[in-house]
Every structure is written in C-alpha cells, then in structure tokens.
Amino acid sequence: MKNRKLFASILILLATLSWGLGYTIQTISADQLQTFTIVFFKGIGGLILLPLLIKRKKQIRRKELIGGILIGIAAFIGCILQQRGMELSTVSKASFITALYIVFVPLIESFRGKRPGVKMLTAVGIALAGLYFLCLSGKVSLNIGDLFLLIGSFFFALQIICIDVFSQECDSIHLAFVSQMTIAFFSAIVTVLVEKPAMVQISRSILPILYLTFISGGMAQCIQIIYQKDVGPSLASLIMSLESVFGAAGGWLLLHQTMNGREIFGCILVFIAVLIAEE
Numbered sequence: 001m002k003n004r005k006l007f008a009s010i011l012i013l014l015a016t017l018s019w020g021l022g023y024t025i026q027t028i029s030a031d032q033l034q035t036f037t038i039v040f041f042k043g044i045g046g047l048i049l050l051p052l053l054i055k056r057k058k059q060i061r062r063k064e065l066i067g068g069i070l071i072g073i074a075a076f077i078g079c080i081l082q083q084r085g086m087e088l089s090t091v092s093k094a095s096f097i098t099a100l101y102i103v104f105v106p107l108i109e110s111f112r113g114k115r116p117g118v119k120m121l122t123a124v125g126i127a128l129a130g131l132y133f134l135c136l137s138g139k140v141s142l143n144i145g146d147l148f149l150l151i152g153s154f155f156f157a158l159q160i161i162c163i164d165v166f167s168q169e170c171d172s173i174h175l176a177f178v179s180q181m182t183i184a185f186f187s188a189i190v191t192v193l194v195e196k197p198a199m200v201q202i203s204r205s206i207l208p209i210l211y212l213t214f215i216s217g218g219m220a221q222c223i224q225i226i227y228q229k230d231v232g233p234s235l236a237s238l239i240m241s242l243e244s245v246f247g248a249a250g251g252w253l254l255l256h257q258t259m260n261g262r263e264i265f266g267c268i269l270v271f272i273a274v275l276i277a278e279e
Contacts, residue, residue: 015219015220024250046184046217046221047218071166085097097149100150101241119276130265133262173226224236234277
C-alpha cells in the first residue's frame with residue numbers, strides 16, 4: 001500500500017512538472033495561441049490517448065458519466081476564471097491565489113467529516129508561506145481580478161474533491177475520458193465564439209501544441225484522475241502546488257528569467273511542505 005502511494009505520488013509529481021513547464025511553453029507561443037485554444041488542445045489530448053486504455057466490452061456507466069462531467073465542468077470553470085483573473089491581475093499573484101486550493105481542499109474535506117491531521121495542516125501552512133515568498137513581494141493589494149482567481153482556485157479544489165469522490169467507485173480511466181471530453185466540448189465552443197484561431201496561428205505553434213495536447217494535457221490530466229485516489233486529495237493538492245515552483249524553474253532554465261533569494265527560499269519551503277506531508 002505504501003509503495004503504491006509512493007508510485008502514485010511520483011506520477012502526480014511528474015504531471016505537475018509538465019504543468020509547470022507548460023507555463024513556459026505557453027509563454028513562448030503566447031503570440032500565436034490564446035488561452036481557450038490551449039485548453040481545447042489539452043482536452044483533446046485525453047480523447048486521443050484514453051481510448052487506447054478503455055476495454056471495448058466495458059461500457060461507461062451512468063455514475064462515471066456524471067462524475068466525469070462534473071470533474072470536467074469544475075476544471076473548465078476554474079480555467080475560465082483563472083484566465084479572466086490573470087487579465088486583471090499579475091502573473092505572480094495569479095500563481096499564488098490559484099495555488100490556494102491547498103487550503104480549500106482540506107477545508108472542504110473537513111465538511112465531509114475528514115478533518116486533516118496536524119502534520120497536514122503544518123504542511124499546508126509551510127506551503128502557503130513558500131508560495132508567498134515565491135510569487136509575491138512588496139505591498140499586496142487586491143482587485144476584482146484577484147477575486148476571479150480566488151473563485152477559480154475554489155473550483156480547482158472542487159475538481160480535486162470530485163475526483164476523490166467518484167474515483168472510489170468508478171473506473172478512473174472512464175472518468176478521465178468523460179472529463180476530457182467535457183473540457184474539449186466547452187472549450188471548443190468558447191474558442192470558436194471568442195478567439196477564432198486561424199490555421200496559420202496553429203501551424204506556427206505545432207510543437208507547443210503537441211506538448212500541450214499529449215504531455216501537459218492528455219498524459220498529466222489523466223494521471224491526476226487515475227492515480228489521485230491512491231494519494232488522497234490533500235496530499236495531491238500539496239504536490240500539485242509545486243506547479244508554481246516548476247513554472248519558475250522553467251522560466252529560469254528556458255527563458256533565462258532570474259530568481260532572487262526570496263523566490264528560491266519560497267521554492268525550498270514548498271518542497272519541504274510536500275516532504276512533510278508525504279512522510
């Protein structure tokens with residue numbers, strides 16, 4: 001059981017790494033690809049990969065359909081609010097506020113009668129401090145964009161909780177497939193109505209699209225849904241908060257963005273928090 005939890009934690013960590021590096025990939029191709037177009041390609045990644053894993057004779061049950069749709073809707077709304085918030089706020093504050101799902105998850109869990117232990121609460125506190133040092137500096141002010149980000153973070157927490165609830169009795173691969181289908185469906189509508197990407201834009205970003213579709217989209221999203229049940233929602237949210245750390249590291253390695261001592265200290269604190277929760 002412990003080895004299975006460790007294996008699942010490593011896979012979720014790899015998924016988180018791909019999401020963090022995805023920020024850098026999106027930055028590189030930002031002049032060609034817009035947010036909902038990116039969300040669409042992330043959604044279709046799972047639709048391409050998951051049918052290879054689904055058993056032909058095993059039909060998707062009603063509960064799996066409902067669960068997958070709820071997971072997909074929560075993720076999609078979170079992405080919409082995150083994007084709108086980033087337009088009205090700063091990237092650093094967006095990274096910090098979005099990662100507040102590490103607080104929302106144990107809070108929602110407590111209402112479900114699953115109160116976190118002292119070790120988990122300590123880890124969450126250390127992670128919050130680390131994210132603050134990593135993402136924020138100087139005087140902090142709040143605006144309407146920050147409110148959108150906060151609500152978006154809550155929906156990401158709901159996504160994590162929905163995965164925990166439905167994965168206990170449902171086929172995780174079926175849940176992943178339906179959720180990816182839901183994300184692709186809604187993002188396709190918004191992409192066509194709002195962004196209207198041209199084929200020339202897509203052709204100029206084929207490599208980023210392949211990465212976002214099959215790595216940070218298809219592979220990473222499916223890993224979260226399939227293996228989160230072996231880790232638990234609270235620990236999974238802590239591991240996924242490393243997305244901000246990997247995003248900063250990707251910017252440093254690939255975009256030559258600098259990291260000061262305050263940001264490095266924040267990264268160390270988040271890593272420590274995950275190690276405490278994992279023990």
